[in-house]
Amino acid sequence: MKAFFVQIKCDLGKAYEVAGALADAEIASEIYSTAGNYDLLAKFYVEDEEDIGHFVNEKVQILPGIKDTFTVVTFRAF
Template sequence: MVTAIIVMNVERGKINEVAEALADMEGISEVYSVSGSHDLVAIARVASNEMLSALVTRQMQKLESIQKTETMLALQTYSRHALESMFSIGSDGA
């Protein structure tokens, strides 16, 4: 599994429209509108680097309101949430 964080700048007035289009794309698990130097952050989770490449350079490129992107590959997960859910598989909570 390849996880990537994609930050982007979007044309003014198009943030909600782009966020909704991204959220509907296969491979995008979450989209956040954010404050700061970027407008949106998308979390992509795909099976391979090739699938990530297709997502960013083919699917996302169709959204003309996206002005700039930066894609960062996640190397390792340190999330307590991810660890808790991993260890609860098959558990009945007892």
């Protein structure tokens, strides 16, 4: 399994709805509210052979209320 993070910018006033939709979809292992340029930070895991780009496009960015995303790919946990 490989882990990665997605910072999510939501439409104004939609952060809680987007966080709820992520939780309901059961695709994120952790979801946090953040301050700054993005509203949410979510941690995801995919199988080693699964493509992160397709996962984000097909399962995350389709959720209503998401305006923009920034994906951070990780290499190693310490």
